[in-house]
Amino acid sequence: MRKILLLVPLTTLEWGTKNMGGVDSVCQMLIKSLQHDPSTDFFYRVIAFDPTNSVNNEGEVIKINSSLEVIQFNIKNPSKSKLAKLPNLLYQIKIIKAQVRNFSPDIVHSHFASWLVGLNKALPTISTIHSYKKIGRKPRGFLNNLLYERILPSLAPLFIERYTCVSKYLKSHIKNDIKKDVSVIYNPIDEAYFNHNKVNNPSSDIAFVTCALIHYKKGIHHIVDVLYLLKQQGYKATLKVIGPESDKDYVNTLKNLIASKDLTKEVEFLGAKTTKEIVNIYQKCDIGIFLSSEETFGLVPIEMLAANLPVQCLNTGVISDLNDSKEKAGLCIYNTVNSIKIAKDAVFLKSNKVKVNNDFIHELFSVGKVINDYENLYKKTISK
Template sequence: MRIAYFTDTYLPQINGVTNTLKKLGDYLNDRDIKHMFFAPHFNEKFISSDNSPVARFKSISLPFYPECRLAIPSYAKLCRVADKFKPDIIHLTDPLGIGLAGLRYGRDRGIPIVSSFHTNFDVYLKYYNMEYLEGVVWGLFKWFHGFSELNFCPSHDTLQVLEDKGIENLRIWSRGIDTSTFSPNYKDMNIRYRLKAEDKIIFLYVGRLAAEKDLDILMESIGIVNFSHSDKVQFVFVGDGPYAKQMKERSFDNVKFTGYLKGRELSAMYASCDVFVFPSGTETFGNVVLEAMASGLPVIAVNSGGVKDNVKNGYNGLMCPPRDATSLAGAIIKLAEDKQFIESLAANAREHAATKSWSYIFDQLVSDYSSVL
């Protein structure tokens, strides 16, 4: 089996999709399954830690999201590279840029095509005052995914949304977690000392700092919490993005922004905090939820989107209605006042994460590939 992946979302971007593709590449390398990623070229100097072969193509940044890239490949060059690789199957991850070029190549060469749905672009539109494009976006999705023999999505909630929109041939391609990378064993008291939060409950957010993550609601909830508990809680935001400046302008004394962390630094930050807070209602899955759980953190999340596959209210976390700052603040206060409840939820979170093996998930994906060859 020889697999060609066409994706506009790839390293050095830091997000759930790039993390998944990196893990997939490692899995394929370990099993000597030939593959190649076709991805955008980034302007900055980038030394890849990825052992997978990658063909890079000219790209542009998105004006409303400069950290993301959209490939504008030369089709002739793409064909030369792909013909040399000789793929048996094509996997498309985006309905734009290089995804469209990969679709054209697969159809021109008569190669089986599968695709995956990773991001709720249609939901994002309202956060950028572009709701008027929703019909056009869903029309593009339906057209694009209509050429695929299988359409993968990461959660049951996302599958239901796509099914309701008339997209067919759907399969779940879930996500896993490496419990050796994310573990309570990385707890570092020096982190708590540097935060001046040795005796406080530390609430952590990890991810892009972007409007569609509903971070305005989290900032509002922190304001509510601080009326009565500012001396008992600390909040840490790990990540960066277009909403960072606005968040920092309305921030509080007990809020710390670290920028992006990765590797051991990220693992240690997770393990050294107490509770993970994830206000986003737009996720197709939410990889960071499993990272937090594997690190021994219960999760406060909202009852919307793909996070529902992992967060069980009162078992390994607390669920709130989406975009409800008062409810979110109430959940934060509830845990801030009950360390024993945190410990109970945390034990269940860690146990849940231990069942999410990347190897099992990728075994199923490769089996699904084989079914269309």
């Protein structure tokens, strides 16, 4: 068997019990699938860096099955020394280099490009891009932004043979920077979203749900405007907001907006939820709404469609890839936020009980298809 060293952020091996969203969620699905459906072509060693720094037995090889093992590390350097302590990124790269020497992989595949910087250039490497420079990335301090938005994107191509990215939308935004081969391989959707029966809501009330890290770019304030407009028009509408508070200032502004529009009873903040809990909430809602201004992929609206929820969302991320699909019943895509149009469409979706065809979502985003796409790329890279 050819050997793959897979580098991922990962909060847990107890799938879905912890989740930082985004790349962590994606990698949990991929490794869970490799656990339950072992590869017959490749042996995987997964180097899993925990963003929550909750790993007790760092460096222990955990045998999952005949073709999969996982080694967990905390993402932060545990050294107490202030003078000799490596920055976290260099600490992570040091671990990866040691694993390359120990494992002798045929390919190193990383879900963060920065982890490949400094590796032997003769070693076949693949980087999956989930965000790039300012696209899909939350701004941080000056030095952090300089490192991750300018320095590392310039260095990484020197050490990376091939790239994948998670949507055609993202590929179109990086094509002028990255001159190497870039394949589009979508992120997978957890099978849990497909495997349930939606509960019909007999009430005339419109039950919205959104799911996101709560910060400005996710556009939850726009959803509040839609709710207020529906209330003015005499409709009863509610909103459930799933997700942790990522920006405290924005959350306070958002709650003040809700109070000023007398919508406190209509909007419920549920916090972070497990996959199972999210599925159960989706079952009881009428419409998924996601008015994020920028997504490199945009897992949430796809998961909503998989769960048979009609979806209203902006034209960004992988949703842009679906814009011309003939199968997009129940999917309303907007180029800009138009509260009047969104409110009108919501009334139509609810009153007509519009059905979603989630079969085409499964064909594009099932975890089995995504792993098959990656393994075909591994074979192509090795045979080159």
